[in-house]
Amino acid sequence: MGVELKTVNLPRDVTSRPYDEHGLPLIVEPATGSLANDPEAVQSWFEEHHRTLEDLLPAYGGVVLRGFAIPDTAAFNAMIERYDTDPMGYAGGLTPRSNISGKVFEASRVPPEQKIILHQEMGYLPNYPKAVAFYCLIPSETGGCTTIGDARRYQKQIPARLMDSVRERGVLYRRNYRKPGPEADPLKALFRREWTDVLQVETVEQAEAACEAVGCAAVWEDDGSLSMHYRSSGFVNHSATGEEIWFAQVQGMHFNRARLDRNYDKLNAAFPAGRPRPIEILYGDGGDIPDDLVTPLYDVLDALAVNLPYEHGDFMLLDNIYTMHGRQPYTGKRDVQVGLVF
Template sequence: MATGRFFRQVNLPEQKHYDDGVIFPVVLTPNTSVDCNLTEEAKVCAFKEAIKAEKQWLESIVDKCGAILFRGFPIKSPYDFNDIVEAFGFPKMEYTGGRAPRTEVISHVYTSNENPPEERIAFHHELSYIQDPPSKLFFFCEQEPGKGGQTSIVLSHIIYDKMKVKHPEFIEDLEEHGVINVAIMKEEDDVSNVGGRSWKSAYMTTDKKVADERAAKQGAKLEWMQGNAVKSSIGPLPAFRFDEKSQRKTWFNNVSYAKIVPLNDSNVNDIDAYIELGNGSLVPDQAQKDSSKIMEDECVLISWKKGDVMLVNNFTVLHGREPLLKPPRRILVSLCK
């Protein structure tokens, strides 16, 4: 792979190399020819200008390989990170309808999932349960983890291909019926729960009517319950996406982690995500276990270094989080259309 004028490609032991020439993820560092005498501010400006100048090349990498990890650049603050995101020129998205507890740091820059950091977060495509999810994700390591806390990423088409071999009938059912995503949200945030964001935070309002309107724009229907809790339902949605650029199908659903038991009177107050096929059938337990196992086997663990920025194609790459074994850890995110 050719490198740009400003960027130099390097290798990491955890990278995966595939027969079709895909390197996952691609890792770029500053070119050694960049003037080392520049101030930190000037280096950030040079990074932004390099992105603008080589945006087409960088986007081609993300289209082919799924993710770029930028390492060794002088990105130190949320404001630096925001400048880098804006340099790419992708339209930004608000985190409307999302279920993870998060805080907006500056405009369209959010904390990562604020649930207990010692808990693992399962693989997922960001906001795969709405009709118009983000196409690009940016991650920024503001505070390097003491130990653990890696972000795990995996190429989604590999999950689809392997599951089609292992569970062909289930894949046919998913193709035909799609999936229905259901979530229970309470009135206030619960940071002890991976999906514990309240409906007030998710829809950025305290007005139920406004929440209904904003949910409807994402294809979701809200059913109000006792105690001001709400059941959000959306679907059927396609369980897979077809990526035009790679000509591959991707595993774009929450089968691997959502609850697959029926939602009934006994659990209707549980803050959690549920999934079923579009015809009302439940996901087979073994299919859920196998999809999770394949993801674990095929993933790459990104051990964060302070200042790292990672650009991820949300349509072709799933991501998750490993348990934090030793604080601190602060990863910020930005979502783009």
Template sequence: MTEIWTEGPAETWKPLEITPEGAGVEPTETGLARYLSELGDVEPLLTSAKALVLRGFDVGPDRLDPVLDALLPNRLPYVHGTSPRTKVGRNVYTSTEYPSEFTIAMHSELSYASGWPERLAFYCERPAAEGGATPVVDGALWLSLIDPEIRRAFAGGVRYIQNLHDGFGFGNSWQQTFECEDRDTVEELLRAAGAQWEWREGTGLRIEQTRPATARHPRTGEEVWFNQADQFHPAGLGDTAAAELALILGPDELPQSVFYADGGQIPAAAIQHIQQCGLAAAVDVEWRRGDILLIDNMLVAHGRRPYTGPRRVLVAMSG
């Protein structure tokens, strides 16, 4: 299945861009701080617009913290994440460190977990020489574009499996994933999440959990596509990468895998269709130095376009 289902909302959507001229303030970090102070709670505007691009305020990395404090009132650690990142500040991380030549498909952060951040803020310290945009897509639009047969197949939810090594292996270790070295702490987190787990001698930690495929936003009531089945499925890696991984690891040894809630296999064609729908409907945020992108993590999914040259985009999350 390669065609994109076209029934659903035809209107386009894009993030709301806020500039010093439009905000009526000076083009500095101080001007941005004044605008945010006068705005007060950013939540109503963010919920209405779904994503905001703050552009032209000349925010340097040494002046980023106060801005993040205003945008993210409760910055969260990246616990139980699957993406490789480096922590560079107070719950500030590099955006995903997957090789620059790959596209990262659309997803909402930690949508496979029992809890997820409500907001994400991305900051461009250095744009790529070429490419490297952050695509964003309206989650309700994405859902409407997915073939109804595929949506029905996911109605029972998604079963995620993670195999986290203990220091040597493919993917992240359990220590990296949970930002700790204590097994009891990890078990408390998994127990609270309603996940099943098993410590495997010499190989690490295996986690299994079943989550819904869609979710409703608590304030707007919109139903959105809200899972990472395509990122856990080998087909989401592309044919070449999936084939190479299959030669090295058995099906039960993959760092992550995914099934329908009843344990049934998800066809590769369904995964490819889901990815194509999300990327086709996405709007690219082309980075300029100092830009900040704030998104509602439920209403909007995000990804990454391939790029060349050095690129540094940071991300922080809020509950």
């Protein structure tokens, strides 16, 4: 990882081990029958030791509790209930996800055959979570890992021209959502949600207020669609260490063939340059980020990817600045739930 791995100072009723050679993530397992079998004992243990686990995140990037008695959504919610969450919930989020119970949301609703590219959660908004918690209720038959990757190792491999140009010009996130009602083009309907759904509002006035609440400018297009604009420096300083870290979602929001693959030609025809696109990232002054600066990122991310197969009851807490996450394609039923920690 980007900082020296520290001695793990955990109580004697658990054991721990780094999953990969770089320390990502740290796996913590129970060494007593009570933690393995008694959900109430787990809740008491987590109440006492959750700050110790959180203190390990800057060094290890993520901590996985495996083999603990965390049987269901209610137990997961009890663990994250102590954390502050965004009062907006997931309104304004990039992909659809519904609230399950309390502070628990479903994972991103993306078709199982698609890979979700490594990214930092909600980096396209000024108010983003400091950590993300994942809970596995039902592991998939194949694949389905929440892929994780070290943002510090990634930063060292980003092309210097891209780093320097973003540092000079910043980035602009633009997301466009169609007006409510039927959409004649099924492709446009598939890739562009209604702004009433995204922002969980009904009126134009409510939509503008919701955009302002999440730190975005509301731009109404001539077709009745709504574009949400947000400018960022592309970097943030970690609250615990002060270290400056790349925090630009270029790899996941740039409009290029390498990312969109077989959908590129269809989407380019449906959403041509110069017209609002479902999602895109530009330089902060509105200029295009050249494809040749972005395309090399995907091989870098694939090489960084850590895929720890889920087991029922796994609880994973990730540092959202130092650790990116994504998802493998999968088969079979998969129920992975999420909590955002602000």
